[in-house]
Amino acid sequence: MTSQPRRSRFGPAHALLGVTVVALLAALSATTLRGQRGGVFRESRDHPAIRYSSGPTTDAVTALNDTVQSGDLELAFEPTTGYLHAILTALNVPVESQVTVFSKTSFQANRISPENPRAVFFNDTVAVGWVRGGDVLEIASLDPRQGVLFFSIDQKPAERPQIQRNDRCLACHLSWDTLGVPGLVTLNTLPMPDDPNAYAVGWTTDHRSPLADRWGSWYVTGAPPGLSHLGNTAEPMEYLPGGPSDPAPELATLEGLFDLSGYPTPYSDIVAMLVLEHRNHMINLLVRIGWEARVVGHAPQTTGGTSRDQPQIDLADTAEELVDYLLFIDEAPLPAGLRSTSGFAERFSAQGPFDNQTRSLHQLDLDGRLLRYPCSPLIYAAAFDALPAEALAAVYARMWVVLSGAAPEPRYERLSREDRLAIVEILRDTKTTLPEYFDSDVL
Secondary structure (H helix, E strand, O other), X not given: OOOOOOOOOOOOOHHHOOOOOOOOOOOOXXXXXXXXXXXXXXXXXXXXXXXOOOOOOOOHHHHHHXXXXXXXXXXXXXXXXXXXXXXXXXXXXXXXXXXXXXXXXXXXHHHXXXXXXXXXXXXXXXEEEEOOOOOEEEEEXXXXXXXXEEEEEEOXXXXXXXXXXXXXXXXXXXXXXXXXXXXXXXXXXXXXXXXXXXXXXXXXXXXOOOHXXXXXXXXXXXXXXXXXXXXXXOOOOOOOOOOOOOOOOOOOOXXXXXXXXXXXOOOOEHHHHHHHHHHHHHHHHHHHHHHHHHHHHHOOOOOOOOOOOOOOOOHHHHHHHHHHHHOOOOOOOOOOOOOOOOOHHHHHHOOOOOOOOXXXXXXXXXXXXXXXXXXXXXXXXXXXXOOOHHHHHHHHHHHHHHHOOOOOOHHHHXXXXXXXXXXXXXXXHHOOOOOHHHHOOOO
């Protein structure tokens, strides 16, 4: 560690003062994303085609709760961490994925501070939030059909603790930023001044966002020297999206910042942060196109025209936005030589499936871009294969336009022929639902 994260880099915080509200989340994404913002799902989450609140679920957390309630698995309770380690192990969520955030953006906000940040752990389809001293453990899980489901488990010992649906999370996790579906966000907030009239300012980021606009109120360990971002400081700051900024304080570990008792690792790994940001928005895009296709399929059909009740949804447009993100077309450039200090990068890159040349879409690059082969590993999620046939066909068709080199816009040139060929070859060996036209030799 070269400096303590308790200083302002942008001067006094007068720009944050003057309005008395508890929290105001200002949507600044349009200024930080390269691409234009897409549409949102506009129907109810309990539309007859969706039934988010009451439909059957088959996600990993529901399955785990069934196993616990049947007595086939016991969850060990620990004094400081409660069920954290038992849940992480049962759901195959690595402790190396730990990232920490001290904004008061959880329903356990009263316990969160720079001295007691919330720790988030994740894999491709599950996220777990732990607050030291909190009443519950928070869990989000991607169901193949129903999308992101939210759960909590009481942090008190029980013979068969219940993991229960918790829709309180939807107050923040169902919005324009989640594309109108219950979803996930990486929220950045500017640190709050000690003033009763101050208000919070926040926005969401993903892999399209410049690093200088990311990680407000997050700790980030392992960033290279001189990197500009908004993390690692709890002092109020002035901030202008896209404006000049000084390098952030460097942190090798979290040691010395606060009491680490209970935290599984002393890291809030920069590579884990990058993967989490990509993953969250990718999941929202998958859920949205699936829900839209189900609503379209449910709408009454007429002969000789379109029903007045027919939703105005263009799956081709939705698929294009999803595929652009899936293939990292608008990825913000990363500095060369990023390194993971927690072991997360090595563990993430070791995941398959592997093709006959031992290549995997989980393999990281970290020299200017996130992935060695720029195609999201979320293509292997059960939620991808569970998309309605019309949605899946639209996604694959658009993927082939881009991967075959037929997309005419200059922005697709960043995906080199070598990249496109490698992605197609990996998918041919590892993705059983791939359409036959992916076997074409046009590449």
